[in-house]
Amino acid sequence: MASHDATATATVPEMAPVFHPIVWGDFFINYNPEPLQMSEERMTERSNQLKEKIIGLFSCGTIVEQLNLVDTLQHLSVDHHFHEKIDSTLRSAHAGEFNSSSLHHVVLRFRILRQQGFWVSPEHNTNNKLTFRWWKNLYREVGLNYSRDRVVECYFWAYTAYYEKEYTRASMILAKIIAIIIMTDDTYDVRATLVECRQWEESATSFLPEYLQKFYLKLMSTFKEFEDELKPDNKYRVAFSTKAFQILSSNYLQEAEWFHQNHKPRFNDQVKVSSVCSGGPWICVGLLVGMGDAATKEALEWALGCTDAVRACAEVTRFMNDLASLKRGKNKNDVASSVECYISEQGVASEVAIAKIGSLIEDAWKTTNQAHFELPELLLPAVQRVANITISMPFMYDNKTDAFTFSSRLEGTIKRLFVNPIKL
Structure with a gap:
């Protein structure tokens, strides 16, 4: 009992705390409000x-x-x-x-x-449904029947970069960017005239045909949607994405000029332009738009600069696509590929050119790996996402085939990921 009393005494304060007096005093007892200005x-x-x-x-x-x-x-x-x-x-x-x-x-x-x-x-499936609806509306309203209808494959491609649930927003934005790249690429390669390509580049929208005017307006609307998805202090990221799209469009125009002039560029010139036209550089910028706090301004500037891992991603995409095009054939407005330019410039057989392109792909993989060790730690989250996209290229272009365009080859993979649950 003595021990219990000692413990109880020890926990009781020696004196009660001092509370300050009421702030209001008798104010509300004596308060008479002024008469209202209306009855x-x-x-x-x-x-x-x-x-x-x-x-x-x-x-x-x-x-x-x-x-x-x-x-x-x-x-x-x-x-x-x-x-x-x-x-x-x-x-x-x-x-x-x-x-x-x-x-x-x-x-x-x-x-x-x-x-x-x-x-x-x-559950969402919601995010992929939103992306599919966005594409369906865009495809119908603009009249994109000349373009590849591959939104599911675009969603899968974005998923290879962002498969975690917490990056749903980033994945949705990236899927839309990839879809826009495909749509723009097909517009330049299949539908638009050289004059229309120049007008598009100059933003002379009033002179564009109706389908391109609609495309332009939907594009601006989509960029605005990207801004609406972001917090106020992250909205600046969309400007980086817009700049990357402008760079892509300028290089598409250069390819169109070469084609219509029947000009076969030097190999290095072709690679410099066509690597950008692969869409890889914009994808590397775009995948950061919806990312979390790791997508810093420094990371966006690095991605837009198209150096090391970003350039490597673009080159892997370009070269694997070009090797696949040897089998599938080209679109009517496609410029000479890297393989064709190397053959023409070096005067070698196609087997030699293919081997050269293969060695350049290997070099690009090395650059991707080196970036993890050579770049500042601040950039590593962005580098890893870029590497994820680069690693996905064999899904699309392995064995010199274009599984994106001839997408039945991806059907099984997509079903296993998004349709058929794993049996437990």
Whole structure:
């Protein structure tokens, strides 16, 4: 008992803490507010007018605009005035099909419905559905029937860089960038005239044919969607991506000029331009846009500079694609490949040129590996994602085949990843 008392005594403070006196004193006892500038009846009338105006907003606009309205009313803590309208809106949002390709809109719908007690599956498959819907709308509205319809393969390609759930946003943005590269490449190679290519490069949109005007507008809209997906202090990343696209377009134009002039460039000149036209450099910049905090401004500047690992990624993509094109054939506006230019310049047989290109691919792999050891630690997360994309190239172009264009070769891999679950 003595021990128990000692312990109890030890935990009791010697004296109670001193609390400061009431801040308000008798203020509210003696307080008499000034008379209102309008009568109670007038205030009630004005309040009812505003309520009717807000109720009217529920009857117009898209489902996204209505969900934004609900979100605003909840933030202002006045949603209890509109209980019936909010309930009706949420029931419609829950029951109806939701076709937005914006991750922000999907998250808004998910959050509001969930917090109001409506069940919404957290599984996403949602991110790939958003990407597929975005492509379907773009393909239909622009009229891209001349281009390869390969959005699933684009999604798979992005997945090779970002397979973790926490990088869903980065993967979606990258998939769209890859799809835009394919679409732009096919536009230059298959559809657009040289004049149209020059007008596109000069942003002379008013002179472009209707399909290219639509393409341009959808492209600008997509870049704006990228910005909307990012936090305010990360929106600057989209400017790097836009710059990379401009560089890509300039090099596409150079290839178009060579083709229409029937000019076969020197090997080094061809590689310099066609490596950019592989889309690899923009992919390496674009994969950083939706990444987390590791995607620093320094990392974006490094990627845009197209050195070491980024250049190696572009070269592996270009050379493996060119080797595959020997089998598949070229599009009608394709410029001479690296293999053809080497044969012409060196006067060698195709077997010698193919061996040379193979050795350059090996050199590019070495550059990719060296980048992990030679670059600052700050850049290593970005380097690894670039390496992931480079490593994916054998999926697309191994054994001198173009599995991306002739995508039945990827069907089994894609099904194993996204369709058929692993049996436990």
